[in-house]
Amino acid sequence: MRVLHTSDWHIGRRFKGIDLLEWQRKALEWLIGIIGSEQVDVLCVAGDVYDSPRPSTEAVRLFNGIFATLGNMEVNGHPLEIIFTPGNHDSADRLGTGAALMRPNVHMRCDIEAIGEPVVVTVGGEKLAVYALPYLDPDLSRPVLQGMLDGRDGPLCAYDEQERDEDGHVHIARSHEGVMKAAMQCVVNDLAKRRAENPALAAILMAHAFVSGAQPSDSERNISVGGVDSVPAALFANSGLDYLALGHLHRPQNLTIAQLDRSESIFHESRTPQARYSGSLLAYSFSEARTPPAVGNGKSVVLLDLDAARAAETGGNAVRAIRTLDVQSGEPAFVQIDGTLDEVLGPLADEYGEDWVSITIRLSEYPHGLYQRIDAKYAHALEKNPVYTVRDASAARTMADMRTATDEMDVLTGFVRYSLGREARDDERSVLAKAVEAVRSQGTEHAGGTGTREQTKPARGIAGMQQKEGRER
Structure with a gap:
């Protein structure tokens, strides 16, 4: 199964007063062509589709045209599966409008309550579970996550006794780490149950967050709470996931998540994901300039090949190959x-x-x-x-x-x-x-x-x- 991971389109963004819609259109049209030529089965867009909660008419018009084309695409004899999540720039309510009426292959995952229910894609007898987290604002998401953990169906292995009250209710810290930890507990519990029935099941997590160890640029919006804006990479170790499709940081980059001994990890599962930030579709600050300068400014998308049998054979994860492709936007150097x-x-x-x-x-x-x-x-x-x-x-x-x-x-x-x-x-x-x-x-x-x-x-x-x-x- 082949997955294309992208994020941070920021449709409607301007740079130093310059309207970037022309270059965003070229990049998105190139993306459509790549999906066809590379025979992509699943498209994952990890947040910040728009640059604003209230995008301009021109921005909405551009997205609608691209969205309609993507939704009607067929690859390898089946509809292209498309999964969107909102980021910290998007409005989850606006992006998710009409989600219930969309085609079965189009998934707008904008509700926190749905983070423990993956999009399950079946291609050629293989199955892939895609867990899609919208951007988790600590203040807005904590009450919802608290209710989900209180009514959980599974263990609370991520929380020790000091983090629970006498009734067993956990305390979710007011931080990005706190809400991501709660969300991951929901994801891991669901994945463990599915793996018990299908050990070969591949799994991806889409998340819009700043994970420690990654390098930011000047064009991301500050998301710090109490002076802390990052999530520790170790939180995802031994989570059972195969790949972490990250959004928010605009530099395309690999992120190392160390494999731990199962007894030393939070979740005690056998698989640790490979992780990448796909980066933004265009450059949005001079801190993203390339050396030497290059048209398109080195932006890329990630092509991910999954082989469900590989995890059982190697004891690792199901990622068989990862490639990056340079975005052909024509954006000036x-x-x-x-x-x-x-x-x-x-x-x-x-x-x-x-x-x-x-x-x-x-x-x-x-x-x-x-x-x-x-x-x-x-x-x-x-x-x-x-x-x-x-x-x-x-x-x-x-x-x-x-x-x-x-x-x-x-x-x-x-x-x-x-x-x-x-x-x-x-x-x-x-x-x-x-x-x-x-x-x-x-x-x-x-x-x-x-x-x-x-x-x-x-x-x-x-x-x-x-x-x-x-x-x-």
Whole structure:
């Protein structure tokens, strides 16, 4: 049986003001072609189909077209089995709307109550159980999971006596680890019963979570609760699962889950899953840039071949082979550039002028027309980050001494001294003085005055600031 694992489509997302729907459409159309050419039996989408709980009309229109095509696909003489779960960006209620009326091969698994009831796929006499966890918000999911464990049909091997009350009810910690542990107890109990009837049954868990040991990027939304956002990888050891299809982190990556002695593990089963983050369909931050830069930014999907007999033969899991395929989205290469102004406007611009770039410019002072000069050299300079590298070590560490400043010019020239490590030049002082006069004039007009210097009392603002500083001290 062949499974395609993908996640984090984020349909409708924008990047630095750029609409990404064109590249998302290309990626999804490529995905449809791969499902046909690779003869995929099962498609698993592990969360964040949309980028927002309230996606735009254009985003919904794109998904509906792709969804209709996928739902009508037949591979190897049977309908393509499709399993979706919501992530932390999706609305579970909206994504799951109409799930009960969908075709039998389309499964929107958005309810926490259903996590212990897998989608069972049969192909060529082999069976696969796919357990699909929606994103588990600790505050929202704990009461539901508590009720499921209280009414459980199976042991509570994951919880020792210190975690239960005198009536045997468990305490679910307010954390991602706490709710994932409760969900895994439900999954393991159901899988153990099914394996008792069919020892060759293969099993996958889809989960949208941050598992420890994986590497995040800058484009995931923070999901921390109480400062903790991760789930220990060891929680999945000896769980009986064959593969962990992960979503949430946007870097495609393998995750190692150590096989433990059955007596030392939480769940005491014989199989430990192989695990991967498929990564997002497109790059959504410059932290996902490739070295060297590449169109498509190294995004991929996972092709997984399962052989139910393999686990019995090897004593391991049922994963026979794992491959990754690079997504063909045409998304422009993301490039992070760092250099002096001469380097940025010279050889770096010649090499990367047509890419999407984040530029860090090392400067000793701010040159006139900096951003305009960069835009003239780069078609898509999406981030411009000037960094001042030279500063007089003896310069004061405060921008201005409000106790000694007598007027606005003292404050402004102090800012120049702090920022550039030197005194303001005459031409710079002239520009600053004109700005001060313009602000004074505007203030006088609002107050009903004529705009003369005597009427505006220029030192008044400084005195007020000095009084404020004194109160704060």
